[in-house]
Amino acid sequence: MYKVRNHRLASGASNVPFVRSPNIGGQFAPRFLVIHYTASGPSFDTAAYFAKPSARVSAHLVVRRDGQVIQCVPFNVVGWHAGVSRWTDRGGNNYVGLNQHAIGIEIENWGPLRRTGSGWVSWTEAVVDPSKVIEAAHKSGGPVRGWETYTEAQVEATLEAARAICDAYGIDEIIGHDDISPGRKSDPGPAWNMNSFKAKVFGRDTNGPPTWTVRSPTGLNIRSGPGMEHPALRPQPLPDGTVVIVHEADGQWRFVSVLNGAGQPDFSGWVHAAFLYES
Numbered sequence: 001m002y003k004v005r006n007h008r009l010a011s012g013a014s015n016v017p018f019v020r021s022p023n024i025g026g027q028f029a030p031r032f033l034v035i036h037y038t039a040s041g042p043s044f045d046t047a048a049y050f051a052k053p054s055a056r057v058s059a060h061l062v063v064r065r066d067g068q069v070i071q072c073v074p075f076n077v078v079g080w081h082a083g084v085s086r087w088t089d090r091g092g093n094n095y096v097g098l099n100q101h102a103i104g105i106e107i108e109n110w111g112p113l114r115r116t117g118s119g120w121v122s123w124t125e126a127v128v129d130p131s132k133v134i135e136a137a138h139k140s141g142g143p144v145r146g147w148e149t150y151t152e153a154q155v156e157a158t159l160e161a162a163r164a165i166c167d168a169y170g171i172d173e174i175i176g177h178d179d180i181s182p183g184r185k186s187d188p189g190p191a192w193n194m195n196s197f198k199a200k201v202f203g204r205d206t207n208g209p210p211t212w213t214v215r216s217p218t219g220l221n222i223r224s225g226p227g228m229e230h231p232a233l234r235p236q237p238l239p240d241g242t243v244v245i246v247h248e249a250d251g252q253w254r255f256v257s258v259l260n261g262a263g264q265p266d267f268s269g270w271v272h273a274a275f276l277y278e279s
């Protein structure tokens with residue numbers, strides 16, 4: 001549906017509406033895609049806000065409740081959406097200040113909601129339809145709260161835009177603002193199904209085998225056989241966060257395939273099961 005042409009998002013022969021933001025840095029080569037919510041309702045024009053110099057913020061795209069996509073910053077120019085942030089990529093490389101490395105998409109959504117006698121309200125006291133609210137705790141912690149759901153039109157439009165962007169720039173990691181600024185930021189929050197979204201963007205079969213994630217700050221050796229006596233297959237251990245699928249078990253050992261950024265098996269070997277967690 002969408003394509004990237006001259007660093008603009010295009011649909012067919014025409015680009016999506018462009019509302020230029022002055023809140024930008026220099027040119028860059030994007031490495032990640034960061035998903036945000038605006039913490040605002042449908043009557044607030046986020047793109048117009050980003051067009052004000054005094055706002056001091058921007059994002060590359062805004063996705064409205066009805067699925068309309070507005071571009072505010074060309075994709076090869078730094079936007080101001082991430083603030084203080086850091087991320088370690090799948091290869092173990094550290095990034096600080098993700099504005100310099102990531103395209104940002106802002107999705108129109110209230111974020112956390114407060115329960116009142118009659119239903120749910122936003123931080124501005126706007127009433128939110130209870131059929132559009134889920135109750136959940138944020139993955140970073142805190143109490144169970146209400147969260148406004150995203151519309152199907154938003155999920156679909158964001159998916160199509162993300163596919164075009166990831167394809168155009170070779171991006172293979174999509175992250176939430178709450179991943180790169182945990183505790184400080186809670187967007188896109190529990191109402192955004194990031195696992196399903198990433199699987200769809202990268203063409204993974206969502207009904208495929210369950211995936212497991214390596215959880216070990218010092219990494220995990222992948223070996224030629226099921227035991228410490230077997231040599232490591234790679235000079236470096238698998239970094240924390242590596243995603244694998246399990247093919248067979250032998251005692252405490254698992255024969256796994258390591259998935260690349262596109263969700264495809266890259267190489268296989270044996271790892272100790274104690275460091276694998278269901279994704």
Ligand SMILES: [Zn+2]
Nearest residue numbers: 036037177187
């Ligand atoms: Zn954000």
